[in-house]
Amino acid sequence: xIQMTQSPSxxxxxxxxxxxxxxxxSQSISxxxxxxxxxxxxxPELLIYAASTLQSGVPSRFSGSGSGTDFTLTISSLQxxxxxxxxxxxxxxxxxxxxxxxxxxxx
Amino acid sequence: xxxxxxxxxxxxxxxxxxxxSCAASGFTFSSYTMNWVRQAPGKGLxxxxxxxxxxxxxxxxxxxxxxFTISRDNSKNTLYLQMNSLRAEDTAVYYxxxxxxxxxxxxxxxxxxxTVSS
Numbered sequence: 535x536i537q538m539t540q541s542p543s544x545x546x547x548x549x550x551x552x553x554x555x556x557x558x559x560s561q562s563i564s565x566x567x568x569x570x571x572x573x574x575x576x577x578p579e580l581l582i583y584a585a586s587t588l589q590s591g592v593p594s595r596f597s598g599s600g601s602g603t604d605f606t607l608t609i610s611s612l613q614x615x616x617x618x619x620x621x622x623x624x625x626x627x628x629x630x631x632x633x634x635x636x637x638x639x640x641x
Numbered sequence: 642x643x644x645x646x647x648x649x650x651x652x653x654x655x656x657x658x659x660x661x662s663c664a665a666s667g668f669t670f671s672s673y674t675m676n677w678v679r680q681a682p683g684k685g686l687x688x689x690x691x692x693x694x695x696x697x698x699x700x701x702x703x704x705x706x707x708x709f710t711i712s713r714d715n716s717k718n719t720l721y722l723q724m725n726s727l728r729a730e731d732t733a734v735y736y737x738x739x740x741x742x743x744x745x746x747x748x749x750x751x752x753x754x755x756t757v758s759s
Contacts, residue, residue, distance in 0.1 A: 568746075577736055578736075623686075623688075623745075631688070632686040633685070
C-alpha cells in the first residue's frame with residue numbers, strides 16, 4: 535500500500551495568514567492526489583483533485599501543487615471558515631490511502 | 642442538489658452483522674462509481690470499499706475482504722454495504738461518497754455510526 539505522510543500534524547494560524555500543508559507519498563503517484571477538509575462533526579469536503587484542479591465551488595484562495603511524491607496545499611489568506619482538519623489522499627492505486635491529517639487551529 | 646443519506650448503523654456485538662444503505666438523489670446515480678469511507682472515533686479517514694457504475698468491478702480494503710460486500714441497486718438509486726463478522730476495530734462512522742478516486746470524492750453523506758461492542 536502507498537503510505538501518505540502529512541506535515542505538520544497541526545498548526546496554529548491567524549485569519550489572513552498564508553498556510554502551507556505538505557503531503558508526501560511513499561512512492562511516485564504522478565499527479566493523482568486529492569485534498570479534503572473536514573470540520574468537527576461534519577463529513578469531509580473535496581477541495582482539490584489531480585494535485586492542482588480546484589473542485590467546483592471551492593474558493594480560489596485554495597491551491598495545490600506537486601507531482602511524484604511531494605505535494606502542497608496552500609491557503610493564501612486563511613478565513614474563519616477554514617479552521618478544520620485537512621487530509622490528502624492518493625488516487626493512483628487501490629487502496630486509495632489518506633494522510634493522517636493536519637489540524638489547522640486558531641492562534 | 643446532490644444528496645447522500647446513509648442509514649443502518651447502530652450497536653452490534655462482535656461477530657454480528659449490519660447492512661448499511663445510502664440513498665442517493667440529485668444526480669444520475671448509475672453514472673458514478675460509489676464508495677464507502679470510514680472514520681474511527683478521533684481518527685483519520687479510510688477507504689473501505691468501492692463499486693463501479695454497473696457493479697462490475699469492486700474494491701475492498703484488505704482488512705474487510707471476505708467480511709464486507711458492497712452492492713448497488715441502480716433502479717432504487719441506493720448503495721449498500723453488507724458487513725458480517727464485525728470486529729471492535731470496525732467501529733467507526735461510515736460515509737458513502739460519490740465519484741471515482743481519480744476525480745476525488747465530490748459529495749459525501751452525513752455518515753452513520755457503527756459501534757461493535759459487547
